[in-house]
Amino acid sequence: MKNIKKILVGQPLKSTDDDSHLLTKLQALAMLSSDALSSIAYGTEQIVLVLLTLSTAAIWYSIPIAILVLILLASLTLSYRQIIKAYPQGGGAYVVSSENLGDNAGLIAGGSLLVDYMLTVAVSVSAGADAITATIPFLHSYNLEISMVLVLLLMVMNLRGLRESAGFLLVPVYTFITATVILIGVGLFRIATGSLPFNATASIGTFVPGVSMVLLLKAFSSGSASLTGVEAISNAVPFFKKPKAKNAAATLAIMALILGVFFSGITFLNYWLGIIPKAGSTVLSQVAHNVFSFPGGGALYYIFQIATAMILAVAANTGFSAFPMLAFNLAKNKYMPHMYMEKGDRLGYSNGIISLALGAIVLLFVFDGNTERLIPLYSIGVFVPFALSQTGMVVKWHKEYGKNFLKHSISNIIGAFISYAIVLILIALRFKDVWPFFLILPALIYMFYRIKKHYVQVAEQLRLTEDVHATEYTGNTVIVLVGNVTRVAVGAISYAESIGDEVVAMHVSTKETKHKNAKVEAEFKEYFPDIRFSIVESSYRDVVRPVVRFVDLVSKAAQKKGKTVTVIVPQFVPNKRWQNILHNQMSIRIRYYLGFKDNVIVSTYSYNLKK
Amino acid sequence: MKNIKKILVGQPLKSTDDDSHLLTKLQALAMLSSDALSSIAYGTEQIVLVLLTLSTAAIWYSIPIAILVLILLASLTLSYRQIIKAYPQGGGAYVVSSENLGDNAGLIAGGSLLVDYMLTVAVSVSAGADAITATIPFLHSYNLEISMVLVLLLMVMNLRGLRESAGFLLVPVYTFITATVILIGVGLFRIATGSLPFNATASIGTFVPGVSMVLLLKAFSSGSASLTGVEAISNAVPFFKKPKAKNAAATLAIMALILGVFFSGITFLNYWLGIIPKAGSTVLSQVAHNVFSFPGGGALYYIFQIATAMILAVAANTGFSAFPMLAFNLAKNKYMPHMYMEKGDRLGYSNGIISLALGAIVLLFVFDGNTERLIPLYSIGVFVPFALSQTGMVVKWHKEYGKNFLKHSISNIIGAFISYAIVLILIALRFKDVWPFFLILPALIYMFYRIKKHYVQVAEQLRLTEDVHATEYTGNTVIVLVGNVTRVAVGAISYAESIGDEVVAMHVSTKETKHKNAKVEAEFKEYFPDIRFSIVESSYRDVVRPVVRFVDLVSKAAQKKGKTVTVIVPQFVPNKRWQNILHNQMSIRIRYYLGFKDNVIVSTYSYNLKK
Secondary structure (H helix, E strand, O other), X not given: XXXXXXXXXXXXXXXXXXXXXXXXXXXXXXXXXXXXXXXXXXXXXXXXXXXXXXXXXXXXXXXXXXXXHHHHHHHHHHHHHHHHHHOOOXXXXXXXXXXXXXXXXXXXXXXXXXXXXXXXXXXXXXXXXXXXXXXXXXXXXXXXXXXXXXXXXXXXXXXXXXXXXXXXXXXXXXXXXXXXXXXXXXXXXXXXOOOXXXXXXXXXXXXXXXXXXXXXXXXXXXXXXXXHHOHHHHHOHHHEOOOHHHHXXXXXXXXXXXXXXXXXXXXXXXXXXXXXXXXXXXXXXXXXXXXXXXXXXXXXXXXXXXXXXXXXXXXXXXXXXXXXXXXXXXXXXXXXXXXXXXXOOXXXXXXXXXXXXXXXXXXXXXXXXXXHHHHHHHHHHHHHHHHHHHHHHHHHHHHHHHHHHHHHHHHHHXXXXXXHHHHHHHHHHOHHHHOOHHHHHHHHHHHHHHHHHHHHHHHHHHOXXXXXXXXXXXXXXXXXXXXXXXXXXXXXXXXXXXXXXXXXXXXXXOOOOHHHHHHHHHHHHHHOOOOEEEEEEOOOOOOHHHHHHHHHHHHHHHHHOOEEEEEEEEEXXXXXXXXXXXXXXXXXXXXXXXXXXXXXEEEEEEEEOOO | OHHHHHHHHOOOOOHHHHHHHOEOHHHHHHHHXXXXXXXXXXXXXXHHHHHHOOOHHHHHHHHHHHHHHHHHHHXXXXXXXXXXXXXXXXXXXXXXXXXXXXXXXXXXXXXXXXXXXXXXXXXXXXXXXXXXXXXXXXXXXXXXXXXXXXXXXXXXXXXXXXXXXHHHHHHHHHHHHHHHHHHHHHHHHHHHOOOOOOOOOOOOOOOOOOOOHHHHHHHHHHHHHHHOOOXXXXXXXXXXXXXXXXXXXHHHHHHHHHHHHHHHHHHHHHHHHOOOOEOOEOHHHHHHHHHOOOOOHHHHHHHHHHHHHHHHHHHOHHHHHHHHHHHHHHHHOOOOOHHHHOOOOOOOOHHHHHHHHHHHHHHHHHOOOOOHHHHHHHHXXXXXXXXXXXXHHHHHHXXXXXXXXXXXXXXXXXXXXXXXXXXXXXXXXXXXXXXXXXXXXXXXXXXXXXXXXXXXXXXXXXXXXXXXXXXXXXXXXXXXXXXXXXXXXXXXXXXXXXXXOXXXXXXXXXXXXXHHHHHHHHHHHHHOOOOXXXXXXXXXXXXXXXXXXXXXXXXXXXXXXXXXXXXXXXXXXXXXXXXXXXXXXXXXXXXXXXXXXXXXXXXXXXXXXXX
16 A cells, blocks of 8 residues: 555655745646646637627627737736735635635635636546547547546646646647647748638628627637636745745746737637638637648647647646645635645645545536536636636725725726626526536535634634643543453553553453353453453444443443543554454444543554564 | 434344344245246246257257256255255355365355355346336436445345345235236136147157257256255245244245246246247246236236336345355354454344445446346356255265265255256356356455464464463553643643653644744643653654654653553544544544554543534
């Protein structure tokens, strides 16, 4: 077990190793941008698909819509750069919203993102599996299995630690960036040299009968789904090398630039080439096919396809960086279990990584790999936190700069405005897809508050008050569970005699073992003539109940005399892990049930088996 | 949780309630015969299918083959009646073989049956699901799910206890018996009155070109698969009301009689009507269709179909009675984990019942519900123990009666001979289906011996020898794990002071909590100025390793002085079960790893949270 863990996860690292494991900008871009960049693969298509419900001529509207998406991208980028600088300890929507808008807003943002990262992983990974099986068709019936393997692969990679996963991601991310730069470059060059004829379904500005605001808004909301990965870097500032905030802000700017250029380039090429989505082939694949339609271009086309498949497959990784940090921040504020604060052997937040992987696998399983219908849900889940965090920044600037806040918060205001607009559009036009959001979120927030309430109550119960004093006990009563008279029994009784002034051996007898009682007692008396040997008759086959009842009796008598009560339960520690199933089933149950008794201390006398 | 268990499983029963829960013959027949009787549904078909590979004319051979099956049934019945009388404590092939032929033979028989019961459950339940969905076609795509639900239903029923499951089974078993009696009765009456014309594909004795011994043997081995349920009653003698052996033997005789009459009746009707298996309809269903082909007979046909579906669905129950008893017998001899000897709340061997259900569900899942191809495997798995137990009986009679053993063992000899023949036929003619048997069985037997060896070694290690004496300790060192200074810490230290002459508070500090060390120490000193407060620095984020290292150091020093070492780990016992996830993750790990230290006693100081 331990060795398997070492092979998969690697040698444990010391906390002080932390710094060497931080990310350079190059690595961080690989680690954190895969989600945003991969949306290039479907962003334009989403817009065109909506416009096509009217007519092919409407495709030209994708150009103005793309410009609006770019404005949103710019304002989100500026705003998140501010957030990074203002919250260098890892901000993100949760921290910004809760600090500036209050707990509820923070929890809405945090809860949305928590679910969103699971959705991202499920959606991205199944898109990746689709892309892989489109390239290698004979794997087609194993889509779901490939998705799950990808999730597990990403999980293991992330458990191994940051730098390793970044290293692993360098290849797909930079291959995709290079391939897309070549695609757009070749495309524009061929347009400039006239070897790619203008073939748009209708020129920009053509009047299209029946065009409506609703349609354009729908197309815009679909297109803006491409921006869902922007949040990730602001969550992950602590993972950067120093100066953390500066490096993170720079990385965000680079990512936004790449995203903007790619998105507008592909949207433009698509318009120019007049491409209409068709079954079995994506818009992006058709763009590439057209652009590379020159002798020798086939190889480039093939490389581009593989690069797309790879970026989709690893897009889920963004969630693996962001989710554990978010869970950590929520746990720190007692809204999630403390276990999300523990770092694993390799300094990642293992519990967060594992929870995310499990959640995504459940989603994949439930939706049988058909996760496309989750996209609108996932959009609302990311634009709500966007809107809240921008609003939070406006409030923050208002607090800090008073009346002069406007000039600092202009990008936040624009970003917030567009984000709220998208949320409203999604609710108004896509309610049948996004309604689960309004069930899941309140349930999550209820859970957060329940957990917080519990931790607060526990702290109150544990707090020392005036009336709490150390107790002076008059003695110790020790009960030892004795089966047969063996080395274990002798050892346990010896220990009991050293800590207790009153020792009782408790032997549990069932109908089947009753005939041996006398023999066991005689053997016991030979070794410990002065110790009380109590036989607990079990009229149920169950041993636990009579044991608890006996301990209760002894405990009441002991408490009257001001004594402590200790129950010693022997446990075998086998040499090999599988042998555990052969032992201790009973001890585990007895220990569990005695745990419910206050004032009874349960001790485990471990006997390590050598063979 | 407890309430759910009560609703599903029922109130716990006392051991003394045992007798009232034993089975009458009527109940036992319902409980234990469903497997054997359900084979009526496919026994004849199996023979006919093999014969048809030659020609339709060969169908008449099913009559002499059926006679041979009846002889085998008679000899098995007589032999198992002897086994029941000789081993009234619940014999079965495992006990008979190991007592008379040695451990290896016993384990071969036991191992075969263990796997076989899992196969039975999987095969029967999926046949039942097929029959159900044949009647209710819109459920067809949920075959696998229905199978699993049936397994879980049978599991819960058996966890509820014997009598309840027998009660539940009375309806399907006796409905099927009644319906089949009507079928055969009406069929014979209509033949006698001439209203069912003779329509055989060829009369008995007709020469069929190409007929071969191999074909007939194959047909015979397929037909004898119907007898696989005969073993069950001999395993379950202890479940009968007194006089146990007599009642069990009588039940076996009744079952064999019903089985013989049904099998020969249906085989004869099939021959007479000249029925040829066709897709989408079983032979039995066609027989019923023909026999009930008179005005008003449609209702009878429909009832018969439902009865068949029901008996198939509950046939798996036989395995649920027999498997836990077999596992108990193996566990008693230390070949399986002790936990199979524990009775549950309702006096069934819960662990056996649950293991069987899980095994069957795994088989269903792996074979995706298409379990027909498991049938030959399952036949060899039952005829090997048949052959061994009969041989065992011959050996036993020889020991008891010396030279006169022959007259007592004639039925055993015939039974053994035919069983060995079937095993040889299966190996010779069906090796491609039965080969896994020769992998699984050695693996199981290896496992049995490993488990036995382990238990024997443990017993040796625990045995008291001359040199073992009670130890006189000079004192007690107690280490208390202290996080913050709370009520729990004060309580735990008070307890520690009462049992130890040397108490150490161990505070674990991580990079994140380091700044609070001084404050915690000051608070602690206020309450316990005389107790050593040790801060364990954790350079790993992991708390467990430094704790173990610190305990090791203290433990070495204490042992030199002849003192015991106790580590007190506080544990929170939350009010509600779900809250467990919010606590104790760390304590569980610390306790687990300290369990590997001999001479370190780990004590749990439980603090029950009230809110």
